[in-house]
Amino acid sequence: MIVFVQGQEVRIGDADNLEQLKLVAVNQSDRSLGQVLQTAGLGTIGSEVDGLASEALLRLEELRRRASAVATAPEWDAAWNTMIVGARKAGWVIEEGTVVRAHIERTQSMF
Numbered sequence: 001m002i003v004f005v006q007g008q009e010v011r012i013g014d015a016d017n018l019e020q021l022k023l024v025a026v027n028q029s030d031r032s033l034g035q036v037l038q039t040a041g042l043g044t045i046g047s048e049v050d051g052l053a054s055e056a057l058l059r060l061e062e063l064r065r066r067a068s069a070v071a072t073a074p075e076w077d078a079a080w081n082t083m084i085v086g087a088r089k090a091g092w093v094i095e096e097g098t099v100v101r102a103h104i105e106r107t108q109s110m111f
Contacts, residue, residue, distance in 0.1 A: 001067055003042070003058065003102065005033055010040045012066050016073040018083040022103045023056040033104075042066070046101060056102045060084070060093070063100065 002013040006026035025033050030053045034045045042062050045053035064080060073079065084100075087093045092101045 003056070003063070005036050008036055008039070010036060010042060010066075012063075012070050015067045015071040016076065016079075018076075018079045021083070021087075021100065022105055023058070024105045024107060027108050028106070043099065045104070052106070053104055056104055057094070057099050058102050060098055060100055 001015050001017055001021050003021075003023040004011050004013055004026065005023065005028055028036070030045055033053065033056075037043045037045065037056060037058075040062075041059065043056055043058040046055040046057045047053070067080070068076065084093065087100055088097070093099070094101065
């Protein structure tokens with residue numbers, strides 16, 4: 001699953017692929033990315049590497065709501081639960097199970 005952030009828009013891509021989770025920030029500063037995520041009710045940015053945020057902290061409830069709205073796989077709910085179990089084991093689910101960490105990839109354009 002990919003969380004795309006471009007301008008003020010947040011959208012979910014590849015929602016049926018629950019083998020990965022990342023956020024792709026298109027031409028976003030840390031400040032604007034954090035603001036967009038907070039305004040969308042999806043989360044905020046987390047730790048930094050070399051002066052840039054390297055991970056997003058995404059609210060699981062909102063991420064699931066958005067992803068399930070665009071998912072098409074018949075067993076999506078079961079796959080989501082499996083993903084969350086794996087993320088917990090890996091230490092990516094934090095804040096008492098309400099937030100998941102996602103790697104941020106940065107790009108200047110979508111194409």
